[in-house]
Amino acid sequence: MIEHVIPMTGNRPYPPRTSGFTKTFWDGIAEGRFQTTTCTDCQKTTFPPKPICPACMGANVEWKEISGRGTIYSYTIIHAAPSIFAHETPYAVGIVDTPERLRIGARLLIPQERLQVSMPVAVGRMEYEDGPFFGFVEAEGHGTK
Amino acid sequence: MNEVTLLAASAVPVGKIQSRPEAPDQILEHELLSEVVRQSLAQANVSKTEVGAMIFAEPHIYTKQKYFATFMAGYLGMKCEGAVMEILGNGMTGGLVFDRAVDEVRLGRTEVALALGVNLETAVPATEHMNYTMRATGDVDFQAPAGFTPISWYAMDAVRYMHETGATREQISSVAVKNRKHAMLNPLAQFRKPMTIEDVLASKPIVHPLSLLDVPPRSDGAVCLVLASRRVAEQSGQPYVVLRGRGSYHEGVHQIADAPADMIAFDAARRAGKALYDDAGLTPDQIDIAEVYAPCTIVEILVAEALGLLEKGKGAEQTEAGETTLGGRIPINTSGGCQSRGHPARLTPLYNALELYQQLTSQAGPRQVDGARIGLMCCELGNYNAALTHVLETA
Numbered sequence: 001m002i003e004h005v006i007p008m009t010g011n012r013p014y015p016p017r018t019s020g021f022t023k024t025f026w027d028g029i030a031e032g033r034f035q036t037t038t039c040t041d042c043q044k045t046t047f048p049p050k051p052i053c054p055a056c057m058g059a060n061v062e063w064k065e066i067s068g069r070g071t072i073y074s075y076t077i078i079h080a081a082p083s084i085f086a087h088e089t090p091y092a093v094g095i096v097d098t099p100e101r102l103r104i105g106a107r108l109l110i111p112q113e114r115l116q117v118s119m120p121v122a123v124g125r126m127e128y129e130d131g132p133f134f135g136f137v138e139a140e141g142h143g144t145k
Numbered sequence: 146m147n148e149v150t151l152l153a154a155s156a157v158p159v160g161k162i163q164s165r166p167e168a169p170d171q172i173l174e175h176e177l178l179s180e181v182v183r184q185s186l187a188q189a190n191v192s193k194t195e196v197g198a199m200i201f202a203e204p205h206i207y208t209k210q211k212y213f214a215t216f217m218a219g220y221l222g223m224k225c226e227g228a229v230m231e232i233l234g235n236g237m238t239g240g241l242v243f244d245r246a247v248d249e250v251r252l253g254r255t256e257v258a259l260a261l262g263v264n265l266e267t268a269v270p271a272t273e274h275m276n277y278t279m280r281a282t283g284d285v286d287f288q289a290p291a292g293f294t295p296i297s298w299y300a301m302d303a304v305r306y307m308h309e310t311g312a313t314r315e316q317i318s319s320v321a322v323k324n325r326k327h328a329m330l331n332p333l334a335q336f337r338k339p340m341t342i343e344d345v346l347a348s349k350p351i352v353h354p355l356s357l358l359d360v361p362p363r364s365d366g367a368v369c370l371v372l373a374s375r376r377v378a379e380q381s382g383q384p385y386v387v388l389r390g391r392g393s394y395h396e397g398v399h400q401i402a403d404a405p406a407d408m409i410a411f412d413a414a415r416r417a418g419k420a421l422y423d424d425a426g427l428t429p430d431q432i433d434i435a436e437v438y439a440p441c442t443i444v445e446i447l448v449a450e451a452l453g454l455l456e457k458g459k460g461a462e463q464t465e466a467g468e469t470t471l472g473g474r475i476p477i478n479t480s481g482g483c484q485s486r487g488h489p490a491r492l493t494p495l496y497n498a499l500e501l502y503q504q505l506t507s508q509a510g511p512r513q514v515d516g517a518r519i520g521l522m523c524c525e526l527g528n529y530n531a532a533l534t535h536v537l538e539t540a
Contacts, residue, residue, distance in 0.1 A: 009358070014279075016286035046403050048287040054403075073405065076300035077353035078292060082275035085292040090350075093293050095301060097405040105401055107291040112353075117308040119533070133290050 004070060004124030004137045006109050007128045011130040013084040021051045024063055029132045034068040034123045036102070037061040047102040067125030070098035071140065075108055075115050096121055096136055107135035114138060149377040150259075151537060152385045153189035153371040154499035155181050159335040159487030162365035163207070163265040174208050174263045175220050175368045182261065185369040189257075190381040192283055194530025197255025198227030200246040202238045202262030202491040207269055227254035233283055236438055238262075239494030240533040246372045247388060247535075254355035259529035260498075261369040264489035271363055282527065283400055296360050296441055298400055298528040300352035302409050304424045307354070309409070309458070312446075314354050316461035318345040320442035321358050321484045323470045328481025330471075330512035333496070335364055335487030345484045358484065361440040363404065366489030368496055379540070384506035388537045389519070392417040395531035396438070414451035414523060417532035421521070422453075425536045429453030432536070433517040434476050434504055436497035438524035440483045440490075445469075448523060452534075476514050479504060494524035498537075505539045 018026050025048075028035045038045040040052035040060045052059050075094030078085075085091070092108040092115055108115065109124060120139035127133045157177065164171045182512050186193060201214040210216050214231045223229070228250040234241045239262070240452035246260035268272060275294055282295040314479060322342050326444055329333035340358065348357035378385040401408065422428060435454055439445035446460035454475050463469070469477035480486040480500035501520035503509045518539040525532045 012290060013292065014285075014290045016290050022286065048284060048403075074301035074305040074408070076297050076304060077350075078294060078297055079349070079353070080271065080275075080351045081292060081294060082279050083270075083272040084276055086272060088292065091292055093291050093297055093301075099540070101404050103401050103403055103405050105288045105291065105293060117304065135291065136425055 001126050002034050002123055004122060006124050006126050006137065008126045008128045010128065012128045012133055013088065015131060016133070022049065025049050029125055029134055032125070033065050034134065035065050035085070035091065038064045045100050045102060046051050047104055050133045066100050066102070066132065067098065070096040070104070070121055072108070072115070072117055072119045072121060073097045073103065074117060078113055094136070109135045146251050147253050148375040149247045149388045150373050150375055150385045150540065151370060151388065151498065151502050152191070152378045152381060152383060152447035153185045153372040155185035155188060155498060155503040156333055156368035156499055157181060157366060158333045159364045159489055159496065161267040165268045174210055174213070174265060175217060176205060178217065178261065178263050178369070179221060181367045181369045182259065184277040185371050188383065189371040189373065190383050191257055191371065191373065193221070193223060195257045195377065196223055196259055197225050198246060198249035198258035199223060199225060199229050200242045200249070200258065201231045202242050202259050202264065202495070203231040203233040204263055205266050205491065208263065208265055225255070227258060236440070236490060236493070237524050237526040237531060237533055238491040243370065243495060243498055243535065244391070244533060246370070250372050250374055252290045255438025258372045259369055260495060262373060262436060262492050262495065263367045264492045265365050267363045267365050288400070294352065296355070297352045298507050299441040299444050300355050302447060302528065303354055306409050306443060306447065310360045310364060312461035312463070314346065315342055316465045317442050317446065318342060318359055319465040320445045321345050323464060324478055324482035324485045327471060327479050327512060328485030330510070331481050331486060334481040334485055336485045355443070357442055359442040361483040361488035364487035365487040366487070366492045366496060368492050368499060370495060370498055374533040384508070385540050386502055386505045386537045387540050388535060390421050390427065392534040393532065394420065396502045400528050400530065408528070409428060409447055411447045411451035411529040414448045414525065414529050414532040417523065418452040420535055421534040427519065427536065431519060432475065432521045433519050434479060434501070434514050435521040436478055436480060436500050436521070437522070438493055438497065439478070440488055442484065444529070445477065445482060448525070448529060452521065452523060471512055471514065479509065479514060492536045494522065497522045497524070501537050505537055
């Protein structure tokens, strides 16, 4: 479940496309589900979701909701951005490893001074005016002593 | 398979060359490159009729002339039995151009092949250029919308490396200071003024923890290499180097794996390095000099570790200690590297080959590495998700 909603200003600077296949993912983000695909033949789960299994090249995949939790493998703070993102600088992006053994690249909606490798994070929905995108926030309870 | 030599290498100094759209006098891509081709053929002492293949780096989208390879065949009146074509492979573009030109000679399709190109981009602001390049270094639907930039991935390598090894920012940035020392001795280099570690640390932040002098400048360039059979090289009476081995590997990953893995091992470089050493019958300690594609300071450290030139986890420390500086144990990027020689991205591997040619034929002037006989070059794409290696040896 996506428990966190982060209000964003304006439209998505670079909105993702939606296909007949990825519609399930993007509709899920809008409705609070963080999902990807798992192969029903070899059980490999992949991210981003794919209509085929890149492990066994089978075509039998099913949508599955994932925890949306993980830890930061690495991160950076972008000060020099493409012009379409300039109004959001500085912003943090990172690589998140999840308990489902997925690795996800995403925006980190975490104050710069708190960012650290191995920090537990949880998925959140970035609420832009034209639609949603996903990012990660600091997991609740982390850092409180 | 025929033996292949690198018989000549010419280029314009790396820098800002591209005209602004409103400039009354425009720099034309074909005029710029034609002069470099002329110089390289004169240097090689071969006539244009001997050229049987021309492999070009595909120019950036900003270059007006399209179908540039075949246009140039017409402009220069080059009749070729072999391939006349353009190649695009992100940062590996120049390496693939070299590789393909080598193959034309190796396979006997011609005895002389040119590996060449122009890179013109500096009149386009970086912030605009990135709107385009960000689509080349990430999934445009699942990653680009988060705002990743091409070098943001390298920045994350740096954060992870510092976390795992305890390396300091100063140690990582010592790469830039070392490369500036080298560039000061290279007439083709873009930045040749003295620079200190304090300058690097004080430069404006770009992608944490990397700042302006850790990351590549915007650069234009034009370069032409002449690859030739051993027979042609011997007849030329000119100095040349011999291609001794090659390796390549694509790890089946675009920027990041879809499962947790050791991102900073640069496994593609490790495997392409092993393939190279096996092919050439060499070990890393036999390499005299290396020119590696490393847009950011951290990348030079990680690729040198993956190739076995520096010790794993100790590369930053060893760089700071001067092991990769001219006069050190294994000089790396004597050209000045991407930060100071400059980074005309689609040509950088060809400029790296040019540096090896000059070093291995004792034409590197004040930056000459004494007794350098075996030189390695390595280029990449993505976050070193693929790597291509070559080793050249004094004839």
